[in-house]
Amino acid sequence: MTTSAAIHALSDIPDDGVPSVLRVENSDREETTPIIMDMLRSVYPHDQIFGDFCPVQTFVAAPPREVYEYLSDTRSLEEWTYSLRGLEPTDEPGLWMTFDRLGDQTKCFVRTVASPDAMTVDYHCAWDQGEHLWMIYLMRVVDAQVVLNKPGSVVMWNNCRHPFYDDNAYPDTAPADREEWVGDFWDMFSAGHQLELNNLKAICEYRADHGLPIKPKWMD
């Protein structure tokens, strides 16, 4: 038998301490329904959905554990990303260097932090320098059997608009003649990331369809 601790929800905050918190105690269904209805739209401004965060997701008809293992190998970026090419390990363990062909011969550094239990794969990246990896691509693989009642994987990918997207904090590390900055592309990330996620889906599904390992032999 387990004992449950008593629940004292929000007991540390005065009753009207955070009026913006809507719970059934302070905003009943009659009062809350119009708020919900007002939030439901036919269309949503791009900026509202993709302004500060960039969520994209898809279903992949391939086994989730294998999709996770593929993604958690940094070299998979060489296959499904649009422009990261020429991955090589650096002297620092776990840190890879590659070229982002979006910027003319721009160096890109990547460290992959993966958690097999949660099946999360976070790519910590930066252009030009490998000291401060501030561009962090957060991915998660979910077993579609659990969430969609069918075999396969759900892959979710998010990205947060770090202030360095707007202001390069390390201008000295940039090649002198380069005009682009990675943040210039933020407004197309929703489409760009979806395109890359579609690549990932197509590659994994091709391998699954043809009996090939999702993580290809060359990565062994």
Added chain:
Amino acid sequence: MPTLPTVSLLDVASYLPENRVPTEYFTQYSRSDRMAKNVMFRSPKYRHHIARDETAVDMIERAAAPLIDRHGANTIAKVDVLLTHVQLPDNPVLGSGPEVARRLGIQPGWVIDVHNGGCASFVHMMQLAQMILQTTDAKTAMIAAAQNAAGSTFTQTEIRKLAHAPVPGDGCGVGLLAKSEDAPILGVHGRTYPEFAGDMTFEAIPESGRKYWEPGTGQPTIGFTESKITKVFARGNRLVPEAAYAVLNDIGAKPNDVDVFVTNQPNRLFLRNWHDALELPAEKHPDTFDECGNLFGAGIPVTLATENEAGRIKNGSLVLMSAFAHAGDYAGAAAVRWGAGS
């Protein structure tokens, strides 16, 4: 294949019952001050209610009167297609068409009562009339949408207390169509969604289990089950822009080519969401919500007639109509190169 003749929407006219009811009529029955405040905020300022003895046939006859004034009795006498849609039939076993024809003194070869177009019935009837005019010898059609469920069912003692009771209003709109190039229907699109059928209820409150023709104490009303309301809202958010875009696509036009966008008007949120979806400014999306409430199938023609009579729809304008019916089981849209202006 021979080219089909062009059909025009030559004119629209409307009728609103004399009894103009302010929202206070309903809030006096609200359960609480808080609910009354809520109802005032969300409801139209006014709506019109039919008189107790007023029939849908009366409404259609009155709505058609301006057409006779403007086009002459001779033109109306030649109507050979009559389509009617009545929200709450005067007599559930028959359509209103024959009696409307008798009142108007016309002998149409085609008389059809259409009951499944709901709030999109005007577009539904435009599509049907267009087909009949294009494929038979018939030359002139009258279509009529009468909404009469407000003053009748929504004023019952148990129903008028409900938060949504002030939203419906009564009214009637008619359209005159003909084989003509004067105000061409450029495109019309209609689609039934069987997967959304059956979510609209006509039940007695309090629930009694009786059939509507059986005696009993419950007061019959139309509505949705509470759990379906957000589902219906989400469907409406999707269906009306989809139907509108389908027609625009068919005629090779873009939203910014549209001069006037007219929809059904269930509430203010839908109106906002729909012109947002077409990226049109609110000024291009007139409505009669604050004066008339939710006019169901009469919404489109009443708003068109109101705007046209005020001179706000110039001839040559691209007028786009779109609406969804019931809980989403039908949606339709039509585009007309306006020609009914003065």
